[in-house]
Amino acid sequence: METTAGPSARAVRRIERSRARRIDLLPYVLIAPAVLLVLAVTVYPAIYALRLSVTDANLVRLAAMEYVGTNNYQKAFGDERFLVSASQTLRWVVVVAVSQMLIALPLALFLNTRFLGRAGVRASIMVPWVVPSAVVAIIWRYMVDVDHGVINDLLVRAGVLTQHVNWIGSPVSAFATVVLAQVWTGVPFYTVTVLAALQAIPGEMYEAARMDGASAWQRFRYVTLPMLIPTIALLLLLRTIWLSHSVDLIFLITGGGPGYANYTIALYSFLLTWSQLELGYPSAIAIMLAAVLLIASGFYIRIIERARDWM
Amino acid sequence: MAAGRFARALVNTVWQPIAGALIVFLALAPFAWIAIVAITPESALFTRQIEYWPSEVTIANFFRMFELSRFDLAFRNSILVACAVTALSIGVSISAAYAFARYRFPGRHALIISLLLIYMLPGIVLLVPMLVIFKTLGLVNTYTALILAQATHAVPFGVWLLTNYFAGLPKELEEAAQIDGCTRVGAMLRVALPLAVPGIIAAGLFVFIASWNDFLFAFMFTSGDEVRTLPVVLRRFIPGESGANWGPVMAGAIMTTLPVAGAFLFFQRYLIGGLSAGAVKG
Numbered sequence: 001m002e003t004t005a006g007p008s009a010r011a012v013r014r015i016e017r018s019r020a021r022r023i024d025l026l027p028y029v030l031i032a033p034a035v036l037l038v039l040a041v042t043v044y045p046a047i048y049a050l051r052l053s054v055t056d057a058n059l060v061r062l063a064a065m066e067y068v069g070t071n072n073y074q075k076a077f078g079d080e081r082f083l084v085s086a087s088q089t090l091r092w093v094v095v096v097a098v099s100q101m102l103i104a105l106p107l108a109l110f111l112n113t114r115f116l117g118r119a120g121v122r123a124s125i126m127v128p129w130v131v132p133s134a135v136v137a138i139i140w141r142y143m144v145d146v147d148h149g150v151i152n153d154l155l156v157r158a159g160v161l162t163q164h165v166n167w168i169g170s171p172v173s174a175f176a177t178v179v180l181a182q183v184w185t186g187v188p189f190y191t192v193t194v195l196a197a198l199q200a201i202p203g204e205m206y207e208a209a210r211m212d213g214a215s216a217w218q219r220f221r222y223v224t225l226p227m228l229i230p231t232i233a234l235l236l237l238l239r240t241i242w243l244s245h246s247v248d249l250i251f252l253i254t255g256g257g258p259g260y261a262n263y264t265i266a267l268y269s270f271l272l273t274w275s276q277l278e279l280g281y282p283s284a285i286a287i288m289l290a291a292v293l294l295i296a297s298g299f300y301i302r303i304i305e306r307a308r309d310w311m
Numbered sequence: 312m313a314a315g316r317f318a319r320a321l322v323n324t325v326w327q328p329i330a331g332a333l334i335v336f337l338a339l340a341p342f343a344w345i346a347i348v349a350i351t352p353e354s355a356l357f358t359r360q361i362e363y364w365p366s367e368v369t370i371a372n373f374f375r376m377f378e379l380s381r382f383d384l385a386f387r388n389s390i391l392v393a394c395a396v397t398a399l400s401i402g403v404s405i406s407a408a409y410a411f412a413r414y415r416f417p418g419r420h421a422l423i424i425s426l427l428l429i430y431m432l433p434g435i436v437l438l439v440p441m442l443v444i445f446k447t448l449g450l451v452n453t454y455t456a457l458i459l460a461q462a463t464h465a466v467p468f469g470v471w472l473l474t475n476y477f478a479g480l481p482k483e484l485e486e487a488a489q490i491d492g493c494t495r496v497g498a499m500l501r502v503a504l505p506l507a508v509p510g511i512i513a514a515g516l517f518v519f520i521a522s523w524n525d526f527l528f529a530f531m532f533t534s535g536d537e538v539r540t541l542p543v544v545l546r547r548f549i550p551g552e553s554g555a556n557w558g559p560v561m562a563g564a565i566m567t568t569l570p571v572a573g574a575f576l577f578f579q580r581y582l583i584g585g586l587s588a589g590a591v592k593g
Contacts, residue, residue, distance in 0.1 A: 115327030134542035245433030
C-alpha cells in the first residue's frame with residue numbers, strides 16, 4: 001500500500017507547489033481598472049503637486065514657471081497668514097471634534113435605550129449629515145443674518161441682546177458660527193458610529209456587572225466606557241483628518257473672515273489658488289498639511305488593520 | 312403616595328419620547344426653518360420682524376429660483392455627474408474589492424494600505440495639480456473633469472467598503488458553485504455579486520450623495536452654467552454683507568437637499584450598516 005500511495009502523494013504535493021509558484025493573474029486583472037484609475041486621478045496629481053511646490057508657478061504664466069527649490073516651504077514660516085492659519089486649523093479641529101463628541105456620546109447612550117418612537121428619532125437625526133455643505137452654509141448664514149437671523153431675533157426677544165449683532169463680523173463669533181454649522185452637520189455620523197459600538201457590547205457584560213452589584217454609573221464607567229474607547233479614539237482621529245482639510249463651510253459662511261482671522265491651512269491654500277491663481281506656494285502649504293495628516297492616517301490605518309482579519 | 316408613584320411612573324415612561332422629540336427638533340429645526348422661508352412671500356421676508364409662521368404661503372420662490380439662475384441645467388448636471396461618478400467608481404470597485412477579499416496575491420497588502428492612505432489624502436493637495444492638468448488637457452469646465460476629480464475619493468472608498476462586504480460573505484457558496492462546474496469568474500458574477508447587492512447599494516449611495524454634495528471640486532473646475540452643479544449655483548446666492556434673495560435661495564436649497572435626503576431615508580437600512588461597519592469602525 002505504502003509504495004503505491006507514497007509517490008502519488010508526493011506527486012500531488014509537487015503539482016500543488018508548482019501551481020502555487022505560477023502567479024495567478026486573475027486578481028491582478030480584477031484590480032487593474034481601479035488601480036489604473038487611482039494612479040491617473042490621484043497618484044499622478046499628487047506627484048505633480050510635489051513638483052509644483054518647488055516652482056513659482058502661476059496659472060496665468062504657466063509656461064514661464066521657474067524652479068525655486070524649497071523657497072515656498074521656507075516662505076511659509078515667515079508668512080503671517082500661514083502662521084495664523086496653522087494655529088486656527090488646530091483650534092478648529094480641536095473645538096469641533098471635541099464638541100461633536102460631547103454631544104454625540106450622550107446622544108448615542110440615549111438612543112441605545114428603548115423607548116417609543118426610537119426608530120423615528122434615529123432616522124431623522126441623520127438628516128443633517130446628508131444635507132449638502134452648500135445648503136448647510138446657507139442655513140447657518142441665514143440663522144445668524146443681521147436682519148433676518150433667527151439667532152438675533154430670539155436673543156433680542158429673550159432680552160440677552162439689545163440689538164441685532166453681525167455675527168460673522170467679528171473673529172470669535174464668526175468662528176463660533178462655522179463651528180455651530182459644522183457640529184450640526186457632523187454630530188449624526190459620530191452618533192451612529194458610537195451607537196453601533198454600543199450595540200456591539202455583549203449584554204452578558206452588563207448582566208455580570210449587575211450581579212456584582214454595580215450601579216448604573218459604575219456599569220457605564222467600568223463596562224460601557226472601556227468598550228467605547230477604541231471607537232472614540234478612531235472617530236477622533238478620523239475627524240481630525242477630515243476636519244483639518246475641510247474647506248467648504250468656512251469658505252461659504254465666512255470666507256475665513258473677518259480678514260484672515262479664521263483662515264485654516266486648507267482654506268488659505270485654496271484661496272491662494274482661487275483668487276490669485278497661484279500654484280507653487282499653495283501646493284507647498286497643502287503638502288505640509290498632508291505630511292502632518294499622513295502621520296495621523298498611518299496611526300488610523302494601523303489600528304483598523306488590526307481589527308480586520310482579512311487585511 | 313399612590314399618586315406620587317403614579318406620577319413617577321408616568322415621568323419614567325414619558326421623558327424619553329419627550330427627550331427624543333427635542334432631539335429631533337434640534338436636528339431638523341434649522342432645515343425646517345429654511346423650508347418655511349422658502350414658502351414665505353418675498354415681501355414678508357424684507358421686514359425685520361421675523362414671522363415664524365408665514366401669514367401667507369406661496370410656491371413662487373421655487374419658480375423664481377429657475378428665473379434667477381439656470382437651476383434646470385444645474386439639476387441636469389448634478390444628476391449626470393453623480394450618476395457617472397457612481398457608475399464609474401462602483402464599477403471598478405466591485406471587481407477590485409472582490410479580488411482583495413477572495414484572493415491572496417503578492418502586493419495585495421501594500422495595495423490595500425496605499426488605497427487607504429490615498430483615501431485619507433486631503434483633496435486640497437490634489438486641487439492645484441488637477442487644475443493645471445485639466446487646463447493643459449482642455450478639460451476645465453467639462454463633465455469629465457468633475458467626474459475624474461470626484462473619483463479620487465470615490466474609488467478608494469468604494470474598494471474599501473466593498474472589500475469589507477465581500478470579506479464578510481461566506482466563501483463556501485462560491486466554492487460549491489466551482490465544484491459544480493462554474494468558472495471562477497462565473498462564481499463571482501453569479502454567486503458573490505447577487506449576495507453583495509446590499510453592500511453595492513450602500514456604497515453606490517454613499518458615492519452618489521458625496522458627489523451630489525461636492526462643492527470644492529465642482530466649484531474649482533467649472534466656470535459656466537453648462538456644467539455647474541447645484542451646490543456651485545447655490546453658492547452665488549450666499550450674500551457677503553447683506554441683501555439676498557432669501558426666498559428663492561431657500562427654495563433652491565430645499566430642492567438641492569430633497570433628492571439626497573429622500574434617497575437616504577428610503578435606503579437608510581443599508582446605509583447605516585455601511586456607515587458604522589464599513590466606513591469608520593475598526
